[in-house]
Amino acid sequence: MMKVNPVLANPSLNRRGLLKAGGLASAALGVSGASMSAKAWAASVPAIDLRVIDQRVWPRAADMPQGAPLHLIDGDVTHLWYDTLYQAWKKPGFVVAGVTKADALFVLEHLAWDNRYKVIERRPLLDDDGQATDAIQWVIAPAHPSVGG
Amino acid sequence: MAVLPPNVSAADFDKALTELRAAIGADWVFSSDDDLGPYRDSFSPIWDTEEERRAGAAVAPADVEQVQAIVRIANRYLIPLFPISTGKNFGYGGPSPNVSGSIVVDLKRMNRVLEIDDKRHFALVEPGVSYFDLYRHIQERGLKVWLDVPDPGWGSPLGNALDRGVGYTMGYYRDHIGASCGLEAVLPNGEVMRTGMGALPDSKTWQEYRHGFGPDPAGLFAQGNFGIVTKMGFRLYPQPEHYRTGMITVAKRRDYIALVEHVNYLSDAMIVGEAVYSNPLAALLAKPDFMALATKQGGAPESEMDAAAAAAGLPSWQVELQFYGPEAACAANWAYAKDRILSAIPGAKAVDGEAFPLPATPEQLLNTGQPYKTHIRRNGALGIPSLGIWKIVRDSGHVGFFPVLPRSGEAVYEMQRVMCDALREFPLPPFFSAVTAPLYWPQFAFQMVFAPSVKKEDPDHNAMVDRSMRKAIEVAAKHGWGDYRAAPIYQDAVSASYSFGDHALRRFHEQMKDAIDPNGIIAPGRGGIWPKRFRK
Numbered sequence: 001m002m003k004v005n006p007v008l009a010n011p012s013l014n015r016r017g018l019l020k021a022g023g024l025a026s027a028a029l030g031v032s033g034a035s036m037s038a039k040a041w042a043a044s045v046p047a048i049d050l051r052v053i054d055q056r057v058w059p060r061a062a063d064m065p066q067g068a069p070l071h072l073i074d075g076d077v078t079h080l081w082y083d084t085l086y087q088a089w090k091k092p093g094f095v096v097a098g099v100t101k102a103d104a105l106f107v108l109e110h111l112a113w114d115n116r117y118k119v120i121e122r123r124p125l126l127d128d129d130g131q132a133t134d135a136i137q138w139v140i141a142p143a144h145p146s147v148g149g
Numbered sequence: 150m151a152v153l154p155p156n157v158s159a160a161d162f163d164k165a166l167t168e169l170r171a172a173i174g175a176d177w178v179f180s181s182d183d184d185l186g187p188y189r190d191s192f193s194p195i196w197d198t199e200e201e202r203r204a205g206a207a208v209a210p211a212d213v214e215q216v217q218a219i220v221r222i223a224n225r226y227l228i229p230l231f232p233i234s235t236g237k238n239f240g241y242g243g244p245s246p247n248v249s250g251s252i253v254v255d256l257k258r259m260n261r262v263l264e265i266d267d268k269r270h271f272a273l274v275e276p277g278v279s280y281f282d283l284y285r286h287i288q289e290r291g292l293k294v295w296l297d298v299p300d301p302g303w304g305s306p307l308g309n310a311l312d313r314g315v316g317y318t319m320g321y322y323r324d325h326i327g328a329s330c331g332l333e334a335v336l337p338n339g340e341v342m343r344t345g346m347g348a349l350p351d352s353k354t355w356q357e358y359r360h361g362f363g364p365d366p367a368g369l370f371a372q373g374n375f376g377i378v379t380k381m382g383f384r385l386y387p388q389p390e391h392y393r394t395g396m397i398t399v400a401k402r403r404d405y406i407a408l409v410e411h412v413n414y415l416s417d418a419m420i421v422g423e424a425v426y427s428n429p430l431a432a433l434l435a436k437p438d439f440m441a442l443a444t445k446q447g448g449a450p451e452s453e454m455d456a457a458a459a460a461a462g463l464p465s466w467q468v469e470l471q472f473y474g475p476e477a478a479c480a481a482n483w484a485y486a487k488d489r490i491l492s493a494i495p496g497a498k499a500v501d502g503e504a505f506p507l508p509a510t511p512e513q514l515l516n517t518g519q520p521y522k523t524h525i526r527r528n529g530a531l532g533i534p535s536l537g538i539w540k541i542v543r544d545s546g547h548v549g550f551f552p553v554l555p556r557s558g559e560a561v562y563e564m565q566r567v568m569c570d571a572l573r574e575f576p577l578p579p580f581f582s583a584v585t586a587p588l589y590w591p592q593f594a595f596q597m598v599f600a601p602s603v604k605k606e607d608p609d610h611n612a613m614v615d616r617s618m619r620k621a622i623e624v625a626a627k628h629g630w631g632d633y634r635a636a637p638i639y640q641d642a643v644s645a646s647y648s649f650g651d652h653a654l655r656r657f658h659e660q661m662k663d664a665i666d667p668n669g670i671i672a673p674g675r676g677g678i679w680p681k682r683f684r685k
Contacts, residue, residue: 075537075539075540076535076536076537076539076540077536077539078534078535078536078537081281081536082281082285086281086285103539103540103542104539106191106539106542107301107303107536107539110187110191110237110303111303113186113187114235114257114279114303144176145176146176
């Protein structure tokens with residue numbers, strides 16, 4: 001069974017740090033397996049505004065620790081886009097992180113570009129043996145002064 | 150390192166960027182590799198090769214005056230511009246220009262819905278308005294009009310129309326450039342022109358009578374390069390009260406010819422919306438014997454296809470029909486369609502599909518309630534933009550070839566046979582076989598689809614795909630089938646196939662291009678139209 005890396009589960013990471021230096025997100029995302037505790041996850045919440053989980057690659061979304069609002073998808077990002085990101089990305093400073101298949105990230109990345117946001121971190125999700133799966137963990141953040149980037 | 154346009158020095162390009170920053174603001178001029186990533190064609194089969202068409206810079210103007218300023222600067226430095234609305238168009242080149250080094254004019258910031266009227270049924274929008282924007286605008290105000298959206302629906306009505314995109318409701322609205330009504334464009338000399346009634350100052354009918362007086366050049370801007378379109382009007386479908394579906398099957402392969410003729414009548418009489426054809430025998434392609442039959446050199450014998458259908462207990466063809474309007478009219482039209490077809494084609498059968506009042510519920514939009522396997526894109530059929538189609542995209546995307554063919558069963562069978570044989574040499578899925586169904590997206594014609602996937606990590610595969618695309622264009626043209634839309638890397642080949650009268654149409658376009666855009670700055674090469682200084 002693959003284990004999701006807690007996205008942005010770095011208690012030392014704050015929003016300012018994330019936006020100033022995308023590399024910090026790399027460390028936050030790079031934890032292999034489920035070694036990060038729920039407590040640490042909760043501590044990371046201020047850094048992100050929304051978590052997106054693709055249930056095709058992480059069906060146990062209900063097990064996710066408390067934190068930023070969680071949006072579940074099945075690969076189709078239409079409602080995520082229309083109901084949430086459409087408005088959120090019109091404001092500055094919104095940060096969203098997720099674990100999805102590449103097709104969903106492709107769509108989100110292009111929508112992000114449209115709104116002057118961009119993917120600042122992406123890496124494959126690893127299984128228990130350290131092998132890359134077909135899931136990607138990523139962070140999207142502002143990329144232009146008009147949206148606080 | 151910026152990609153420079155042909156015959157433009159780095160110094161001049163830098164000067165132009167400096168002037169552009171002064172004209173529209175430094176934050177809206179993009180020239181770093183990182184900033185230009187969004188302007189690459191993510192589906193390109195020549196990704197990361199020297200042939201890939203890449204922008205030299207991009208600019209995002211806020212209004213028409215800034216577009217005019219950009220055009221004037223480009224004229225001074227002879228830098229080609231490549232306007233995009235939202236820059237989607239995947240499978241047809243995405244946001245990438247025909248000429249590397251071009252400055253992409255990204256019109257996303259011009260995103261105002263200028264007017265929308267649900268009593269006279271039209272909208273006037275800027276290029277950056279997306280289908281989602283317009284849909285939201287309509288929903289939030291409770292307006293009683295529908296959009297006709299492509300799938301996926303993240304592009305813009307203006308950009309999609311200019312690429313001659315199509316949708317899924319009633320025929321008139323499915324042809325997005327055909328349903329446009331009046332446009333405004335910044336011409337290559339920086340002037341602003343309006344077409345149709347928009348040319349008449351104080352006209353109140355710009356979106357209601359497209360022709361105005363005298364020749365109407367609006368069509369030149371679709372797949373053309375005669376200006377940068379900054380406003381476009383559209384006719385909108387009055388929100389129907391009710392929706393009904395039904396399926397008709399025919400037993401024999403030969404019956405398909407009559408079926409198509411009846412559905413043509415229903416469509417041209419505006420009784421049905423998009424008719425969705427499919428071949429139930431496609432389910433048998435997983436069986437090697439049937440695959441061999443369906444892709445047989447010279448075409449599958451009719452008797453053998455009928456035998457395969459009989460053995461599997463399947464009909465030879467099916468068509469799903471969609472009805473819009475008052476509930477009683479939908480029911481009467483479906484009854485009429487059934488009677489018309491079943492009385493004329495022995496063995497034809499009809500199955501009632503879902504019927505419900507509009508707007509649809511979320512459950513109805515899922516399209517899981519049909520009593521038969523359905524191929525209707527329910528969101529699109531009901532004018533609702535969606536992104537769900539991305540789930541079916543394979544590998545690193547695809548390139549698209551959509552030849553236009555007559556609406557007849559004979560033409561369908563001929564294209565199946567000819568294209569199947571022609572593309573047999575390429576190790577690709579059988580896009581053309583005896584079970585390939587036509588698409589009924591254009592109002593008065595069929596199309597078929599050839600959309601091989603590309604793989605960014607496999608240049609040999611992409612080279613094979615490129616060869617297959619070029620052969621498909623060539624073979625189709627020899628049989629009178631032309632592509633309707635193409636990526637920049639295929640536009641010259643497609644344009645060359647429209648060669649009647651020793652390429653009279655292309656020469657006509659070139660003469661106009663040279664007269665209207667003597668410096669050749671607006672999208673040189675788009676639609677296969679090259680300005681004089683680029684012609685070899």
